[in-house]
Amino acid sequence: MVGNSTNVRLEMEVCNLDAVFIELQSAIQKSNRLLQLKLKKEFLKRRSVIYLIAIFLNQGITMQDLALLMQVDKGTITKTIKSLCAAGVIKKLQDEKDKRIWHLYSADNLDEFYLEINSQYNQIFSSLFNNYSEEKIELLKSYITRITNNINTLKSLH
Template identity: 30%
Template sequence: MKDILRPIGIIARSLDSIANIEFKKFDLTRGQYLYLVRIAENPGIIQERLIELIKVDRATVTRAIQKLSRAGLITRQADETNLKIKHLYLTPAGQAIYPEIKRENDYSNQVALQGLTTAETQVLHELLTKVSTNVAADWEQVKKGQQRPY
């Protein structure tokens, strides 16, 4: 069987490294831009949904939210019916930098897909979506404390 995770990891680490360098001007540290993007795409998202989207643990999301909030890029608003639930929104400062983060993402996609036909791009998307779904299911089980059968 081919090791498909190695090139996926290389792609992910390379793009993450590029983004971390390019977003230093916004004072965003490792990966915080990802949280900013997901909140921009899902205004009013709650922390639990953010955990599911990004596939990280609660403590990591909590730290990122606190840092982005202290930086004035996001705001937490209490739910009207359950004050324990906090909805996340971009502040005007967060909204101001989101377009540049989106442009970087669009450009990275363009570079990554160079030389692929529209049909190849579609097939790649479908296959990676399947792989992502498989890994996400495993992530859910491990997150709940189950051991994977190696």
């Protein structure tokens, strides 16, 4: 019977972790959707804002490096970049030495839009953490950092 008790406890812990993961995913999706609604930009698809920020902060990043940074496959990057180029918010320039490589830059008009994104993010996240002390926020950050480090460790094992 001791073995069954341990198995039940482990299953409950896994269920609790699943619930935490689901809640975390839901919170991220809802906050991204809220940001999209606040910005009222029709070209913003799922996760587009994150790509825009990454490109804005890493001018000239290659599509391959962006895929690594965002931890997505080449097809996802290609599709997202195509829609952002069509919307006129990023520029794609071919490498002079290696024609297979494309560098990504924010469009000239993106500076103001980035400030708007940053402002909206700050408003949303300050509202999300309105009733939390600085200690609780720092604790949450440390948990998320540890989770990310654990994920990176698991990825390096495969």
